[in-house]
Amino acid sequence: MTAITDFEVKAADGSVASLENYRGKVLLIVNTASKCGFTPQYEGLESLHREFGDRGFEVLAFPCNQFGAQEPGDAAEIANFCSLTYDVTFPVFAKIDVNGPQADPLFEELKAAAPGLLGSKAIKWNFTKFLVDREGRVVSRYAPTTKPEDIRKDIEKLL
Template sequence: MSTLTDFDLVALDGAPLPLAPLAGRVVLLVNVASMCGFTPQYAGLEKLWRDYEAKGLTIIGCPCDQFGHQEPGSADEIASFCNVRYGVTFPLSAKLDVNGDQAHPLWQWMREAEPGVLGTTAVKWNFTKFLIGRDGQVMKRYAPTATPESLVADIDAALKA
């Protein structure tokens, strides 16, 4: 069985983004996009980050261009957009795939650990969210329509566990 800390990402700026240092933290991973109807969720994610980071929550946004070509920009363009429009300070990974043969292994693991509606493992759209508990295991998967604010009770419970 894998845990979150068995995986590594690459940060948006190209630096390594190892997940091992997140052992014992609650983590929310989100596939994000700059040109999606759900893009305003960046504001709610940033609020969660500011309110809960010191309490043990890490948020990682993972830009993905697999849904309607809604994340077409370069790393610099994504970083600028997130900073200027939403003041994002939580970590962002390099652009990655969440579905298909080239899907990042972390996203393959999360999809299989917590299937979606009717047991499908595929991520259906941007801003799908996965909550990882302190034990490094997937606790819950959220649809893109689930706002960051709607996750507060689950995050509080995970932080107390």
């Protein structure tokens, strides 16, 4: 398995961002959308980010428009929405695909390392979450219905 921190992704401004910058941190990686029934989870994600950030925890958000076209905006619109609506301070990266032939390599690795129900690799909907330990290993995968606050104890164990 490749360490998650070995990947490069696109930042919201289109530049290349190395996840190496997060080496040694516990990460919660989430595919997000602004117009989804689960969008209020941004509030819980931000709460976790603020609560545990000083202990080496980061939330990394990756907007995705593959589920019901619920992330139609461009990077500026997405950033504006996250900031104004949920006061998000964690990184929101460039919009990506998480399934299919154009799926981002990071999400291909996440899905391989932590398959879903019955071994399914595909991400079923927005706000699927992956918990990554300080060594860059995927520890758990959480369904979109799992509220961020329900992951708190798992995060604390890794910190």
